[in-house]
Amino acid sequence: MKVLVTGGAGFIGSHVVEKLIQENCQVVIVDNLSTGLMENIHKEANFIKMDIRSPELLELFLEEKFDYVIHLAAQTMVHKSLELPGYDCDVNVLGTVNLLEACRKTTVKRIVFSSTAAVYGDVTMLPVLETSPTVPTSFYGLSKLTCEKYLALYKKVYGLDYVVLRYANVYGERQGDGGEGGVISIFTRKIHQGEPVTIFGDGSQTRDFIYVGDIATANYQSLLTVHSGDIYNVSTQTEIDVNTLIDSMGKVSSKAVTKIYSQPRDGDIYKSSLSNAAAKQQLNWQPSMPLLDGLARTYQSLI
Ligand SMILES: NC(=O)c1ccc[n+]([C@@H]2O[C@H](COP(=O)([O-])OP(=O)(O)OC[C@H]3O[C@@H](n4cnc5c(N)ncnc54)[C@H](O)[C@@H]3O)[C@@H](O)[C@H]2O)c1
Missing domain, CATH: 3.90.25.10 (UDP-galactose 4-epimerase, domain 1)
Structure with missing residues (x-):
């Protein structure tokens, strides 16, 4: 299968690409190298230097005919989102909408979205469940939560299948x-x-704290699961x-x-700890x- 990984030159993205290549997937990376590095790019992946907000993204999708998209490209810093909420929104929300448009107009079967524990904000009941209230305390958390809602509506309106993964602290x-x-x-x-x-x-x-290799496996398992349109914490x-x-x-x-x-x-x-029972059950995954x-x-x- 042919998989587009956005943000594949970044920390988590480079591990996701490695896992997909081990599993014999054909991988294309889109990354603007704003925080990602050329040295992180797997030699067996096809790298395209492009911004996810680019109008040329649709052309790329029409040419490449991706089966799946794993979307990691983002503005990832909480403090930067508080200083520059407009920039955070531009990259994280508008960038994601541009990507969703390309997905629904082409052959994409499913998109896997990298979300975060920051969508929950300050929660007192631990471990945090996927159904716990979402009250983000940063624009980063808010932009990720907004993307989750876009995904749900894209599924409802256009039938675009998705899985949301909310990561704990990855290392x-x-x-x-x-x-x-x-x-x-x-x-x-x-x-x-x-x-x-x-x-x-x-x-x-x-x-x-969850190891990045376990995050990569959760992303791969999200391509295989029969459960779609769901949200999973990925944590220990x-x-x-x-x-x-x-x-x-x-x-x-x-x-x-x-x-x-x-x-x-x-x-x-x-204090922070996320329940991982749903991911264990429905993604056939566990931290190892x-x-x-x-x-x-x-x-x-x-x-
Ligand atoms: N690291 C964590 O603990 C953690 C926790 C929760 C969620 N996440 C999410 O996981 C994903 C990956 O995070 P990471 O820690 O690997 O960060 P990272 O900064 O290493 O990776 C992000 C990648 O996206 C690329 N990128 C950024 N803006 C882009 C744009 N407009 N167009 C194209 N490419 C762009 C960067 O160059 C980089 O390679 C993000 O979506 C982040 O929000 C990370």
């Missing part, structure tokens, strides 16, 4: 500092350079507090780590990478 090889799981790459560099790591608050805040459903995370990184790096505690940041979520092994791989690749 792994080729990770940059800016995205949602970027804290691990920031800590890695600090630990490697023997510098202290700064923790906002007392380090008891938790996150649900395990809370890791920041102190434990840093101690684990100390273990895998065999380095002594100095922690500095500073004021908690406004707007940071205190233990945290220490995933951290070791990440550490080795980033130093």
Whole structure:
């Protein structure tokens, strides 16, 4: 099958492409290299440097006749969305609508959309279910939630099939500092350079860290599932507090780590863990990478 991966030069996209190629898919990447890197592009994929907002996207779809689209290209930074909500909306919402137009006018059987835990905002009941209230606290969360709603209406109006994946905090090889799981790459560099790591608050805040290879598998499984028009959290459903995370990184790096505690940041979520029961059941998927092994791989690749 022929799959278009938008954002395939990025952190998660490059792992999705690798998985698809392992599964003998024919892969085309569309990426404008705004945060993605040429060195992340798989040599067996066909790379097209293009913006997802480009009017030429439809022409590409007509020529290439994709079976599936995995859509990862996005403005991914929460703080940037707060500084530049119009830019975030342009890339994430209008870019996605441009892509959906190309999908519904051509041969695309299904689109898999990369969404985020940021659509939930501050939730007190853990683990967060897909049915929990969605009250985003950033324009990034809002733009992703808006795209989810566009997908639902495209299915209703044009019959375009879709799967939404809401990722927890993703980490792994080729990770940059800016995205949602970027804290691990920031800590890695600090630990490697023997510098202290700064923790906002007392380090008891938790996150649900999921290895990028498990995200790639969830995307592949989303092409195969018979369940369509659904939303799935992709997570470990395990809370890791920041102190434990840093101690684990100390273990895998065999380095002594100095922690500095500073004021908690406004707007940071205190605890986070997403239920993954639906993805396990309906995508025939489960997270397979233990945290220490995933951290070791990440550490080795980033130093
Ligand atoms: N990293 C995480 O923890 C996390 C968590 C939840 C959701 N996500 C989502 O997963 C997806 C991938 O994120 P990532 O962490 O790999 O980020 P990334 O920045 O590494 O990848 C995004 C890719 O999209 C490309 N891109 C951006 N704007 C584009 C445009 N207008 N046209 C074409 N290409 C464009 C970039 O060049 C980059 O290669 C995003 O949709 C993000 O919102 C990531």
